[in-house]
Amino acid sequence: VTDGHMVPDYKLVPHEGFNLISGIHSPEEVEQIQNWKIRESDIFVVTYPKSGTIWLQQILSLIEVKGDATAINDQLTSERIPWIEVMGNEEKFDSAPSPRIRVTHLQYKFMPLGLKKKKGKVIYVARNPKDVLVSYFHFHKYATMLETLASIKDTFFEKFMEGNVYGNCWFEHIKTWHSHKDEINFLYVTYEDMIKDLGSVVEKISLFLGKTLTPQQVNKVVEHSTFKNMKDNPWANYKMIPSSLLNQQHGTFLRKGTIGDWKNYFTVAQNERFDRLYQQKMKDVPLSFIWDM
Numbered sequence: 239v240t241d242g243h244m245v246p247d248y249k250l251v252p253h254e255g256f257n258l259i260s261g262i263h264s265p266e267e268v269e270q271i272q273n274w275k276i277r278e279s280d281i282f283v284v285t286y287p288k289s290g291t292i293w294l295q296q297i298l299s300l301i302e303v304k305g306d307a308t309a310i311n312d313q314l315t316s317e318r319i320p321w322i323e324v325m326g327n328e329e330k331f332d333s334a335p336s337p338r339i340r341v342t343h344l345q346y347k348f349m350p351l352g353l354k355k356k357k358g359k360v361i362y363v364a365r366n367p368k369d370v371l372v373s374y375f376h377f378h379k380y381a382t383m384l385e386t387l388a389s390i391k392d393t394f395f396e397k398f399m400e401g402n403v404y405g406n407c408w409f410e411h412i413k414t415w416h417s418h419k420d421e422i423n424f425l426y427v428t429y430e431d432m433i434k435d436l437g438s439v440v441e442k443i444s445l446f447l448g449k450t451l452t453p454q455q456v457n458k459v460v461e462h463s464t465f466k467n468m469k470d471n472p473w474a475n476y477k478m479i480p481s482s483l484l485n486q487q488h489g490t491f492l493r494k495g496t497i498g499d500w501k502n503y504f505t506v507a508q509n510e511r512f513d514r515l516y517q518q519k520m521k522d523v524p525l526s527f528i529w530d531m
């Protein structure tokens with residue numbers, strides 16, 4: 239028990255090749271997601287963990303209100319745009335007003351079949367996997383639902399390489415989603431493009447969603463989505479989440495927000511090994527990443 243909250247006994251539980259977290263996900267409910275009835279106006283943001291999910295939650299809710307932060311700053315990002323795989327969310331999805339905007343870390347095979355009839359829209363956010371690994375390592379110290387690991391060198395690097403984490407194999411996640419891109423309404427954006435030119439990515443997303451924002455409104459969305467402003471914004475930094483989920487003494491959700499932090503952690507040998515695996519796994523995938531600033 240910490241700050242009055244019981245800490246449940248979370249565990250990674252494999253379900254059809256994908257790890258779920260007991261106490262947060264229910265395999266029976268995840269199975270049902272395929273049958274969810276999709277509306278044309280539904281929007282799903284898909285990410286591998288630590289790729290900027292919260293950033294998209296903030297950006298998409300701001301696009302909806304054309305940059306007017308006063309309209310959204312009374313609700314946490316995760317309440318404005320919830321996860322579909324979290325237990326108990328099916329009922330809320332069915333009765334929610336349009337547009338229903340949701341996020342997920344799930345693999346493609348679990349998604350509502352309606353998406354594959356080109357109903358609804360998917361925005362896939364990717365981040366270079368070396369920075370994902372480093373961000374995820376820090377998140378394991380901060381997130382109560384994940385096992386705490388002593389160091390990247392000793393354990394986490396191996397776990398990530400093996401896909402033995404929530405989200406499973408990074409390569410598998412991006413490759414399967416990307417290989418189905420023509421079967422669904424799909425937009426691909428990267429964390430690195432957002433770091434380099436957030437305004438252009440906001441415009442691209444707005445266009446994809448059929449929303450017309452003035453340049454001033456785009457600027458407002460950008461202003462309220464910067465790393466600094468989100469870190470200082472209690473509705474966008476998860477400070478209010480209890481320690482039964484996030485241990486606020488062990489980190490912050492908005493941690494560093496940069497490209498290339500992996501260079502501070504990877505050994506030369508790890509980097510060479512990662513590059514070899516990357517080249518092998520991604521050789522037929524027409525995607526590339528920015529690895530440092």
Ligand code: A3P
Nearest residue numbers: 288289290291292293373464465492493494495
């Ligand atoms: P770091 O740990 O590298 O800082 P997710 O929401 O998918 O868990 O992703 C979290 C990562 O996105 C963290 O990375 C976090 O700092 C980063 N992030 C969130 N909002 C951001 C923003 N406005 N600008 C830059 N990075 C952001």
